[in-house]
Amino acid sequence: MNRRLSFSLILAAALSACARQPQLDDPVARGQRDFQGLGCIKCHQIGGEGHAWGPDLTLVGFRKQPAWLDLWLKNPHAWNAKTIMPNFNLRDDTRADLVAYLSAQKGQAWTVYPWRTAQAKALPSVERGKLIFNMAGCVACHGQDGFGGYPNNNVVGGLIPSLTNVSDGYGRADLHAKIQYGQISSPADPSKPKPLIYMPKWGDQLKPDEIDAVGDYLFSLKPKPAPGSAAASDDF
Template sequence: MKRALFLLTAACLSLWSCHSRENLPQKQLGRGYYLNFNCNRCHRIGNSGGIDGPDLTMVGLRHSREWLDLWIKNPRAWKKDTVMLDLKVEDKTRQAIVEYLVSLKGEIFQQSGHPWDNARLTGDPVGRGQVIFERAGCAACHGKAGKGGFPNNNVIGGQIPSLTYAADGFTTEELKERIRRGRKPESADGAKPPALVEMPGWAGILKEKDIDDVAQYIFSLRPPKKKDDEW
C-alpha cells in the first residue's frame, strides 16, 4: 500500500512538473535547457561560464533567430571544423534555446558593469579595445585576434573577413563609422538568399570611447611592415 502511494505521488509530481514546465515562457525554458546541456561550460554570459566558446552576453544583437536555429540544429553543416557539439534535440527544445539566446542583448552588463571599464584598463586603449572585441562578441565572427575564418552564406570568399590588414584599407574615422553603422554583406550571387550573418551597428550600444578603442585594437593587429612592403 505504501509503495503504491509512493508511486502515485511520484507520478503526480512528475505530471505537475511537466505541466508547469510547458507553461513557462520560452525564454525561461530555453535558459533551463542551456544550463541542463552544460552550454555554460564553454560559453560565458556576463561573469559566469567558460571561455572556450564565443561570449554570448550580447549574442542577441549579433545573430538572428534563423541563423541561431540553423547553427544549433547542425553546427557542422555551417562550419565543418567547429568543436560545437550537435545537441540533437527536439525542435521545440531548440526553439526555446534560440528564444533565450536572442533575448541576450547585454543587459547583464548594465547590472554588473562592463568588463572593459575595469580600472586596470585605464590608459590602455588597445587592451581595452581587445576586451570589448572579445566580450561584445566581435571575435565570434571575425575570429580570435581578428584572424577571420568564420563561414557566411552567399558572400564573396564564403567567409567573414579577417581584420589583420584592416589598417591598410580604412582610415581611423572610416573604421569607426563601419563599427557604428555595421554592414550588410554584398551577395556573391544575387539570385540566392542573402547572407544570414550581418555586422550589427554598434552606435547607441557602445560609447564613442569604446568605438575609439576597438578601432585602435583592430589597427594594432596589423603585423609590422617590412621593407619589401614599402614602395
C-alpha cells in the same frame, strides 16, 4: 505562534519561492533552463557566469539573428565543419526555446560591461580594444586576432574576411563609422537568400571612446615587416 499565523508565513514563503521559479510557459525561461541543463555554461559565459572556452554569449542576441541561431543549433557542423561544438541533436521545441533565450541576450546580464570597469578603463587603448573585441563577441565572427575565416552564406568567398590589414583600407574616421553604423553583407548571388551574418550597429552598444579603442586594436593587427626587409629598413 498561533496556527493561523504559521499558515500565513508558510503560504508567504511558498508564494515567494514560486515567484522565483522560471515561468515555464515562457520560451525564454525554458531556454535558460535548457541552456544550463545541457551544460552550455561549461563552454560559454553569459553575464560572467560559466566558462570562457567558447565565445561570450552575453550579447549574442544583439549580434546574431534568430534564423542563424536556429541553423547553428540544428547542426553546427553544417555551418562550420571545423567547429568543436558538438551537435546535441536537439528536439525542435528545445531548439526553439534556446533560440528564444539566446536572442534575448542583449547585454542585460552584465551589471557593468567588462570594458567599463575602472580597471578596464585604465588599460592602454589597444588592450582595452582587444578586451571589447573578445568580450562583445566580435571574435566569434572575425576570429582570434582578427584573422577571419568564419563561414557566411552567400558572400564572395564564403568566408568573413580577415581584419589584419584593415588599416590599409580605412582611415580612423571611416573605421569608426563602419563599427558605429554596421553594414549589411552584400549577397554574392542576389537570387539566393541574403547572408545571415552581418555587421551590427555597434553604436547601439558601444560609446564613442570604446569604438575608438576597438579601432586602435584593429589597426594594431597589421603585420609588422620582417627585420631587414625594404619596408623595415631605414633610409638614412
